Amino acid sequence: MISLQDITVAYGSRVILNHINLDIHTGETLAILGASGSGKSTILRLIIGLQKPTSGKIFVDGQDILALDEDQMDQVRLHMGMVFQYSALFDSMSVGENVAFGLRQHTKKSEEEIREIVHNKLHLVGLDNVEAMMPNNLSGGMKKRVSLARAIALEPQVILYDEPTAGLDPLRSMDINHLIVNTQRQLHTTSVVVTHDMESAFYVADRLAYLEEGEFRLIADKETFRSTTDAQVQRFIHGSTDWQEGGNTT
Numbered sequence: 001m002i003s004l005q006d007i008t009v010a011y012g013s014r015v016i017l018n019h020i021n022l023d024i025h026t027g028e029t030l031a032i033l034g035a036s037g038s039g040k041s042t043i044l045r046l047i048i049g050l051q052k053p054t055s056g057k058i059f060v061d062g063q064d065i066l067a068l069d070e071d072q073m074d075q076v077r078l079h080m081g082m083v084f085q086y087s088a089l090f091d092s093m094s095v096g097e098n099v100a101f102g103l104r105q106h107t108k109k110s111e112e113e114i115r116e117i118v119h120n121k122l123h124l125v126g127l128d129n130v131e132a133m134m135p136n137n138l139s140g141g142m143k144k145r146v147s148l149a150r151a152i153a154l155e156p157q158v159i160l161y162d163e164p165t166a167g168l169d170p171l172r173s174m175d176i177n178h179l180i181v182n183t184q185r186q187l188h189t190t191s192v193v194v195t196h197d198m199e200s201a202f203y204v205a206d207r208l209a210y211l212e213e214g215e216f217r218l219i220a221d222k223e224t225f226r227s228t229t230d231a232q233v234q235r236f237i238h239g240s241t242d243w244q245e246g247g248n249t250t
């Protein structure tokens with residue numbers, strides 16, 4: 001469904017992504033792992049069209065998105081939701097207004113319909129009766145939930161998560177992991193999760209891709225990834241956190 005082909009991203013002589021190829025299959029959850037600065041978020045920005053590569057091609061549902069103009073790209077973006085690293089809620093808007101934002105911008109739904117959708121999406125992420133609250137009064141975990149509710153408001157086919165568990169304690173992180181899995185099951189989305197949280201990656205993902213020095217060193221299903229004999233990948237798996245088996249059964 002999403003295909004990155006021979007993608008290079010460079011800033012001057014500094015090459016961040018070096019001729020990478022990546023296919024993300026419809027309905028799967030793919031985790032992209034790698035050290036800080038390895039280019040993980042760049043991949044999300046490329047997919048959602050916030051950044052263009054130096055060279056290469058990107059296809060979404062067979063459509064060459066680099067050939068689209070801004071209006072056409074906006075149409076593609078309507079089918080994608082993004083959960084940003086620091087939630088990126090609009091501080092001056094209430095929770096309800098944050099979740100309703102895309103619906104008001106991109107649909108002609110009545111206020112009553114919007115209210116109902118906002119209520120349902122917040123309920124889906126485990127938040128009830130919080131519409132009137134302001135983002136500044138929410139905990140980090142709640143902000144992530146609201147950010148996810150906003151991302152799914154337009155029922156996207158693709159959800160991109162940038163470090164969804166960053167800054168959360170282990171219990172809140174596990175809450176978010178459950179939420180990612182449940183959202184995928186209920187909405188049948190294709191999900192891409194950028195993280196350096198190994199426990200989260202093994203919990204939520206069907207496949208994992210490990211980025212190092214501008215290239216994918218390993219892209220594999222969970223079991224193959226876990227048992228790889230690649231010493232560098234094993235060091236990353238075991239070095240980054242004292243991870244344990246998650247409960248994902250996908």
Ligand SMILES: Nc1ncnc2c1ncn2[C@@H]1O[C@H](COP(=O)(O)OP(=O)(O)OP(=O)(O)O)[C@@H](O)[C@H]1O
Pocket residue numbers: 011016034035036037038039040041042043
């Ligand atoms: N506009 C820019 N000019 C120069 N370098 C940039 C620019 N934007 C990003 N970079 C560099 O590109 C590299 C990849 O950035 P990216 O945000 O994709 O990394 P990341 O793997 O997501 O890291 P993190 O886990 O720290 O968020 C970083 O080293 C960053 O400094």
